[in-house]
Amino acid sequence: MALPGLLLVAAAAAALSRPAAPCPFQCYCFGSPRLRLRCASGAELRQPPRDVPPDARNLTIVGANLTVLRAAAFAGGDAGRLPLLSALRLTHNHIEVVEDGAFDGLPSLAALDLSHNPLRALGGGAFRGLPGLRSLQLNHALARGGPALLGALDAALAPLAELHRLGLAGNALRRLPPAALRLPRLRQLDARLNALPGLGPDELRALDRGGGGDGDGGAPGPRLLLADNPLRCGCAARALLAWLRNATERAPDARRLRCAAPRALLDRPLLGLDAASLRCADGEGADAAAAAAGGAPGPELEASYVFFGLVLALIGLIFLMVLYLNRRGIQRWLRNLREACRDQMEGYHYRYEQDADPRRAPAPPAARAASPASGL
Known part of the structure; x- marks a missing residue:
């Protein structure tokens, strides 16, 4: 009686240790306590695999040619969903379009990485099925979309109430998405390598009001990474300088912030300046807030x-x-020309000599009248 019981326990343990479904084609499965999948790179993979085991925890697809992510593109298994998937990495996959509901069927997803994809269109409801998403990376993914993509990003970020980390580095942003500043639990916002000329007072107030870890009133706002942005160190930067000095722990890379304009302060550390040195250029004083928010001409004008x-x-x-x-x-x-001028001058000189000779001067009219009588 003991032997059949032992066999039953061994069979149950084996069933729990292996995937509920075979590993998808072109993917590698790692049978750790948290089942991980890494799909082979290459242009032959044009859509996400549909036969992902339902007990998968991590899925990585790198170097494929997915192009368009349609609704429920990653839902799989018998129930049409991946209830345990917690991390999804989709970098370098040539993704251009993410439709509404592209990540439906992933209720446990906590980390999503879409970095290094040439996104042109993003549905306003692209992340609607991710109530527990805590980390979203969109580094080097938004530069080609233009203002329309930034507006869609604002709508897509709004429902992510549990988001803790947001990566927007390398996207040529001239302003931060307003929805990102209003996320209640945001702890870190990576805005490095963009085209931000500065932050206005409204944006700084939203940062202090928006994020904050646990959402209580006394919690600090999110940490902000701003290095490698072309900051304009005019009078509009005074609010940012005061904010950096009052909340140094909120900007870990504050000592790396350098001025890109005006020319007199080029490459000067922002923290090394005082408010008196941040002078207003012509017409800047009236529009200081707009200049800090990205409305004033930036380095592009100097480049012209x-x-x-x-x-x-x-x-x-x-x-x-x-x-x-x-x-x-x-x-x-x-x-x-010199010869012609010389000939002309010689002609004038000769005429002057002829006119100055008294023997050749014409007689006065009285003398000419008396000359016949004297001859008689």
Whole structure:
């Protein structure tokens, strides 16, 4: 009687230790206590695998050609969902479109990484099926979408009340998404390598009001990473400088923040300046808040001046080259001009000498009238 019982226990343990379904084609399954899947890279994988075991915990797809993520694209198993999947990594997959409900069927997903994909369109309800999402990485994924994509991102972030970490690095953002500043439990916002000229007072107040770990009134706001942004160190940056000095623990990379404009403060550390040195440029004082929020001309205007100077230098170089190549003709023309001027001046000089000779001067009218009588 003991032997059949032992066999039954061994069979049950084996059933619990292996996946409920075979590993999908083009994927590698790691039979650890938390089942992990890594799907093979390559352009031949054009859609997410549909036969993912329902007890999968981590799924990684890198280097595929997914292009479009449709509704419930990752739901699998017998029940049409992956109830235990907690981490999904989809980097470098050429994803351009994420439709509404693309991640439906993943109720336990806590970490989603869509970095390094050329997103052009994002559904406002793309993350609606992820109530417990705590980490969302969109680094180097939004630069090609333009303002329309940023508006859709704002709508997509709104329902993520449990989000703790948000990565938006390398997306050429000129302003932070307002919905990101209102997330109640946000603890870290990565905004490095963007085109932010600064943060306005409204954005700084939203950061202090928005995130905060546990959501209570006394909790601090999220940590903000701002390094490698072209900050404009005018009078509009005074609010950001005061915020950085009053909450240094909220900006871990504050000592790496450097000025990109004006030219007098180029590459100067922002924390090394005082409020008096942050002077207003012409017309900046009235629009200081708009300038800090991204409304004022940024480094692109300075780049246009540099380009204009290069064009003028090229035109001057071409002009000098034309002069050099035609130097003999120019010398001949100058020689002819000099000869013509010399001949003209000699003519004037000869006429002056003739007019100055008294023997050739004409007689007065009285003398001419008396000359016949004297001859008689």
